[in-house]
Amino acid sequence: MENILTASGLRKHFGSTRALDGLDLEVRRGEVHGFLGPNGAGKTTTIRILLGLLKADAGTVRLFDGDPWNDATTLHRRLAYVPGDVTLWPNLSGGEVIDLLGRLRGGLDDTRKNELLERFDLDPKKKGRAYSKGNRQKVGLVAALASNVELLLLDEPTSGLDPLMEEVFRQVVAEEQARDGRTVLLSSHILSEVEALCDRVSIVRDGRTVETGTLTELRHLTRTTITAELASPPDGLADLPGVHELQVDGTQVRFEVDTPELDAALRQLTAAGVRGLVSRPPTLEELFLRHYKTGEVKAEVAR
Amino acid sequence: MNTLAGTGALVRLILRRDRVLMPLWVVLMALVPMFLGSSIKQLYPTAAAVSEYARENLGNSTFIVLYGRIYDTSLGGVTFWRASSGMLIIGIISMLVVIRHTRVEEEAGRRELVGSAVVGRHAGLAAALVATIGANLVLAVLLALGLTGLGLPAGGSFAAGLAWAATGGIFAAVGALVAQLTEGAGAARGVGVTVAGAAFLLRAAGDVAGEGADPSWVSWLSPLGWMSQMRAFGQQRWWVLVPAVALIALLVAVAFALQARRDVGAGLLPPRLGPAEAAAGLRSPLALAWRLHRGGLIGWTAGFAVLGAVFGGVAKSAQDMLAGNQQLMEIFERMGGESALSDVVIAGTMGVSALIVSGYAVQATLRMRTEEAALRSEPVLVTRVGRISWALSHLVFAIFGPLVAMAAEGLVTGLVYGASVGDPGREIPRGLAAALVQLPAVWVLAGLTTALFGLRPRLAPAVGWAGLGVCLFLGLIGAAVQLSQAVLDVSPFTHIPKIPGGDLAVVPLVVLIVIAGALLALGLAAFRRRDVPVV
Numbered sequence: 001m002e003n004i005l006t007a008s009g010l011r012k013h014f015g016s017t018r019a020l021d022g023l024d025l026e027v028r029r030g031e032v033h034g035f036l037g038p039n040g041a042g043k044t045t046t047i048r049i050l051l052g053l054l055k056a057d058a059g060t061v062r063l064f065d066g067d068p069w070n071d072a073t074t075l076h077r078r079l080a081y082v083p084g085d086v087t088l089w090p091n092l093s094g095g096e097v098i099d100l101l102g103r104l105r106g107g108l109d110d111t112r113k114n115e116l117l118e119r120f121d122l123d124p125k126k127k128g129r130a131y132s133k134g135n136r137q138k139v140g141l142v143a144a145l146a147s148n149v150e151l152l153l154l155d156e157p158t159s160g161l162d163p164l165m166e167e168v169f170r171q172v173v174a175e176e177q178a179r180d181g182r183t184v185l186l187s188s189h190i191l192s193e194v195e196a197l198c199d200r201v202s203i204v205r206d207g208r209t210v211e212t213g214t215l216t217e218l219r220h221l222t223r224t225t226i227t228a229e230l231a232s233p234p235d236g237l238a239d240l241p242g243v244h245e246l247q248v249d250g251t252q253v254r255f256e257v258d259t260p261e262l263d264a265a266l267r268q269l270t271a272a273g274v275r276g277l278v279s280r281p282p283t284l285e286e287l288f289l290r291h292y293k294t295g296e297v298k299a300e301v302a303r
Numbered sequence: 304m305n306t307l308a309g310t311g312a313l314v315r316l317i318l319r320r321d322r323v324l325m326p327l328w329v330v331l332m333a334l335v336p337m338f339l340g341s342s343i344k345q346l347y348p349t350a351a352a353v354s355e356y357a358r359e360n361l362g363n364s365t366f367i368v369l370y371g372r373i374y375d376t377s378l379g380g381v382t383f384w385r386a387s388s389g390m391l392i393i394g395i396i397s398m399l400v401v402i403r404h405t406r407v408e409e410e411a412g413r414r415e416l417v418g419s420a421v422v423g424r425h426a427g428l429a430a431a432l433v434a435t436i437g438a439n440l441v442l443a444v445l446l447a448l449g450l451t452g453l454g455l456p457a458g459g460s461f462a463a464g465l466a467w468a469a470t471g472g473i474f475a476a477v478g479a480l481v482a483q484l485t486e487g488a489g490a491a492r493g494v495g496v497t498v499a500g501a502a503f504l505l506r507a508a509g510d511v512a513g514e515g516a517d518p519s520w521v522s523w524l525s526p527l528g529w530m531s532q533m534r535a536f537g538q539q540r541w542w543v544l545v546p547a548v549a550l551i552a553l554l555v556a557v558a559f560a561l562q563a564r565r566d567v568g569a570g571l572l573p574p575r576l577g578p579a580e581a582a583a584g585l586r587s588p589l590a591l592a593w594r595l596h597r598g599g600l601i602g603w604t605a606g607f608a609v610l611g612a613v614f615g616g617v618a619k620s621a622q623d624m625l626a627g628n629q630q631l632m633e634i635f636e637r638m639g640g641e642s643a644l645s646d647v648v649i650a651g652t653m654g655v656s657a658l659i660v661s662g663y664a665v666q667a668t669l670r671m672r673t674e675e676a677a678l679r680s681e682p683v684l685v686t687r688v689g690r691i692s693w694a695l696s697h698l699v700f701a702i703f704g705p706l707v708a709m710a711a712e713g714l715v716t717g718l719v720y721g722a723s724v725g726d727p728g729r730e731i732p733r734g735l736a737a738a739l740v741q742l743p744a745v746w747v748l749a750g751l752t753t754a755l756f757g758l759r760p761r762l763a764p765a766v767g768w769a770g771l772g773v774c775l776f777l778g779l780i781g782a783a784v785q786l787s788q789a790v791l792d793v794s795p796f797t798h799i800p801k802i803p804g805g806d807l808a809v810v811p812l813v814v815l816i817v818i819a820g821a822l823l824a825l826g827l828a829a830f831r832r833r834d835v836p837v838v
Contacts, residue, residue, distance in 0.1 A: 053834065053836070055832075074687075076686050076688075081682070081685045083681060083682070087677050087678045091594065092594060093577025095580050095581065096581040098581075099580055100581050100586065103585075103586040104586070104587075104683060104688055126577070127575070127577050129487060
């Protein structure tokens with residue numbers, strides 16, 4: 001499938017702070033791509049480079065068929081952006097901001113706008129200074145989602161939304177993709193949100209992409225948790241490569257196994273006679289924490 | 304719970320946050336009278352020379368408008384008089400400091416965080432007032448010590464210091480009051496500065512209109528009028544401190560009462576709802592900029608129209624005063640006829656107005672920086688709006704806003720003065736020309752600020768305002784402290800021809816416009832190449 005945006009080897013420094021250190025990102029047309037990483041990993045910096053607001057120190061970026069820095073205004077007709085902290089003009093009403101931003105982008109679907117205002121339960125008459133954090137976020141979301149654009153860049157868009165609105169957001173994004181085949185780059189902290197919405201995921205840490213692929217592919221790279229009730233105590237399980245965190249309690253065993261070694265481990269279990277078996281694939285949270293924790297270990301060693 | 308609990312801790316917080324800013328304004332402002340005093344002393348070394356200078360200026364309407372009346376012709380009295388615009392400045396600073404530590408904190412949501420700790424309802428306001436009034440008292444002592452250091456009597460020096468501190472205190476209390484009214488700090492500042500402007504105009508009008516040695520009762524409507532009635536170094540009137548303290552107490556009491564009746568974060572004036580949909584015209588960066596700048600443009604234009612009326616009236620009374628003085632009349636007739644004096648007054652007041660309107664130019668230019676730092680430029684710049692058109696949408700107001708305000712002032716000056724001498728047809732174009740000829744210098748400051756915004760965005764506000772500060776210093780005080788012409792030439796305002804009356808020198812105006820244009824172009828080019836947002 002065709003890539004709608006490609007970034008490779010992006011580097012960016014702010015003074016002595018290194019924000020990006022060779023980041024790669026590919027988003028395909030029509031997919032919802034999850035962009036995951038802890039605070040300060042470089043997600044917002046990447047998005048700002050994609051928007052042509054920041055100039056990368058090194059690396060290449062292609063957005064649609066152009067260069068975000070040089071062709072910013074042409075490319076901006078085709079995308080909409082929601083920052084993680086939407087700030088509004090204190091003396092403009094929410095409705096005015098939504099209309100203004102839509103018009104500046106080149107068009108707003110009025111029916112869609114009214115529908116979204118209703119679903120997000122947003123009062124468009126309030127002035128910018130009177131909105132709470134969550135409501136400012138809704139203003140940004142309605143303005144972006146009601147625009148006629150091909151690509152949505154959403155940078156932690158649901159921060160400050162309550163669980164009810166979070167659910168509305170998920171439905172709306174799923175509809176966007178199903179209806180118009182829009183592409184979405186969704187940077188997020190909320191792993192359940194990414195798990196529910198995203199076709200593919202990139203995990204960044206310290207300004208670098210550490211994993212990228214579909215959730216199935218990512219799971220393949222990591223461990224499955226197995227809990228089994230056996231006929232007799234297991235034998236030789238501990239010696240198998242790829243088996244971790246083994247706990248044996250009589251005939252009860254529980255361990256984690258690297259996905260490529262799953263077959264060998266199961267053979268060992270059936271040799272002992274399986275009475276009951278629960279196999280659980282890793283959640284995104286575990287995937288994420290695994291990368292996050294290795295970062296911590298590194299930091300401790302460095303200390 | 305004690306409504307003042309935690310005040311001490313909050314005072315320390317204010318002193319910590321303002322540890323650079325507060326000592327800076329206190330010390331600099333305390334030094335102004337000393338510098339003025341010492342330069343007057345150098346120019347007029349003997350007591351007789353000083354009082355000769357003072358008597359010459361007793362009836363000078365421009366001086367009466369700008370600085371008030373001279374009540375004592377000794378070195379101390381003349382210094383106190385000549386430095387009196389410092390009282391207005393200290394008042395405005397004190398007011399802004401109080402708003403900064405009350406309404407700004409509330410608007411930013413920090414007041415809420417602090418309020419959840421063991422802090423009383425009134426502690427924040429009380430702390431802001433204690434810190435600001437305390438700073439004014441320190442200023443009073445420093446000012447008095449500086450003047451006694453010049454060899455002036457201690458009594459008069461302390462009277463002068465207390466007059467300044469009382470003015471600061473009154474406007475701090477005004478700040479406390481206006482901070483209760485609106486939800487937005489910007490609106491509170493606007494109301495406060497309008498009050499300060501009205502106080503200045505009432506004092507100026509009352510002083511000009513007075514009979515004999517005393518100003519008219521109109522001056523007594525303004526705290527600035529009372530404080531000049533301290534008559535430091537002359538027949539001192541210590542009792543004017545009594546109404547000052549009473550007014551401070553009254554304003555503070557009202558502010559506290561208002562605060563007790565409202566929610567944190569809310570204003571007394573209720574926030575209004577806006578339209579659910581944008582008007583059809585709100586579809587371009589310029590339309591957005593108009594929404595953001597229109598309040599400022601209307602306010603400045605209205606204010607300058609009022610200034611124009613006052614200055615037009617002053618020019619007329621200057622002429623009347625001349626009619627009673629045969630000797631001066633002869634001098635001015637030799638210089639260029641009867642209208643020469645009013646010409647000088649109009650040219651002088653327009654020069655001062657240009658310095659004031661530069662504040663508007665710098666503020667409108669820095670709006671770009673405010674928008675960027677608040678991350679409000681981002682949503683616009685990620686649409687099909689390019690950076691240059693976004694920047695120009697704001698710069699239109701920085702360049703043409705001062706033009707509109709000055710044109711209003713020039714028109715009204717010409718109209719009022721022209722009507723009073725029976726020749727508006729001649730005076731209106733002359734007033735307009737006097738106002739508009741100032742603009743190239745104003746534009747240089749807007750250009751400088753734009754260049755900084757492009758090249759060094761974080762420094763732009765500080766350096767932009769400092770640039771205006773240097774021009775104010777050179778323009779208002781520079782000649783009085785005998786700076787060399789080379790130093791005075793640094794200010795673009797030095798190069799503006801004195802119109803009406805003088806020759807319209809075109810070359811300096813063209814050079815200033817070219818410099819302003821080059822600085823603007825430099826700023827825009829740099830802005831196009833740099834990262835956005837720099838926060």
